[in-house]
């Protein structure tokens with residue numbers, strides 16, 4: 432079997448040729464699009480292995496032509512560009528596989544063997560749908576390559592995807608990319624944060640309700656499943672879903688239909704499900720907090736998003752990306768000196784890409800020089816670290832409650848009052864600070880009676896006078 436290798440990098444071409452020949456293939460090599468097309472017109476090949484950047488242009492752009500002339504020829508794309516865009520462009524041409532450089536030569540040989548043995552099979556099948564434009568995911572690290580490859584595998588089907596990763600790693604962005612680049616892109620993308628909806632409203636939010644289904648159901652409400660018809664439903668924070676809602680979700684996924692709360696008719700669902708969580712679901716299953724059968728239903732194609740500290744290679748590119756974004760939003764245009772980028776790469780970024788993004792925006796706003804060097808960066812990083820220590824409260828309330836209960840463990844019968852007091856104290860302090868100790872304005876802002884506020888301040892021993900602004 433003869434393989435056509437289109438590669439302009441001499442050393443890579445030598446390695447690939449040697450590895451393929453060792454497996455018994457013959458290899459014909461060229462380095463340009465013109466030469467590729469001439470060879471394809473005159474000779475039979477079992478597979479085409481091609482680089483993207485060739486001496487006379489972009490090897491992917493012209494692949495549509497190759498597919499038209501040789502629809503059964505498996506194509507394997509190699510690329511040093513390694514963006515989601517390249518991965519998607521490769522799969523859009525119906526390429527059999529996409530290999531980001533550097534790649535594992537054994538894996539490449541295995542894939543060529545498979546491809547040559549199954550002419551006609553392809554990764555995507557869709558042809559010429561055009562490259563995805565303005566793709567939002569930044570990062571070319573090896574672990575992001577794995578993410579991009581997984582994304583390209585789910586674009587032409589409706590398999591359920593479960594995105595796993597710490598908070599701020601980009602789970603929602605991946606869900607959006609799957610929608611925008613996939614075959615449902617013309618339909619709606621509907622995101623639901625299951626942790627943000629009160630437990631007793633979740634079912635009506637997801638499945639909708641009929642008029643009069645419960646007190647307050649004054650009109651028929653169409654739920655997220657139906658809103659997402661023809662598109663993608665993104666179920667975020669799936670690990671926080673109450674049990675009863677989990678059961679109903681499972682039933683919907685099993686039957687392919689839903690019933691509105693208080694309704695009789697089954698409505699069939701036509702939506703792709705992408706779920707995400709920052710929780711480790713397996714211990715939750717063991718503890719009886721997450722349904723195992725639902726987990727298997729959702730976990731058809733898992734995509735793991737690595738924490739930023741495990742892909743430090745991506746930090747500089749992300750920082751530059753956010754500086755550019757900040758500039759388009761009207762903040763001063765700044766650049767990072769190389770040693771400042773290196774410094775950013777050494778930070779732990781516990782809040783992942785979200786924390787880096789917020790930090791870079793602050794930097795763009797507060798830095799004095801256009802080029803931010805190590806000396807300018809250091810105090811900003813130090814004050815961010817101090818703020819993190821001082822705040823010491825996770826920014827989302829779910830984890831704050833979880834952590835507070837773990838740390839304080841109030842005796843049974845007192846949990847509600849103790850938790851409320853713990854929440855009210857920082858809230859009142861904050862509002863009194865904003866109003867300069869003016870209780871009337873504080874009560875108005877909070878939307879509670881002034882006497883109620885005074886009483887609660889007394890009970891919590893908060894002295895409003897200590898917030899008075901003195902000249």
Ligand SMILES: Nc1ncnc2c1ncn2[C@@H]1O[C@H](COP(=O)(O)OP(=O)(O)OP(=O)(O)O)[C@@H](O)[C@H]1O
Nearest residue numbers: 567568569597598599600601602603604709784785
């Ligand atoms: N690879 C990336 N390239 C560019 N921006 C990114 C990337 N990953 C994340 N971001 C940005 O970081 C922020 C957080 O991302 P996102 O909301 O998708 O995270 P998440 O994992 O869904 O977080 P959570 O679990 O808290 O909901 C967003 O502003 C997003 O645009």
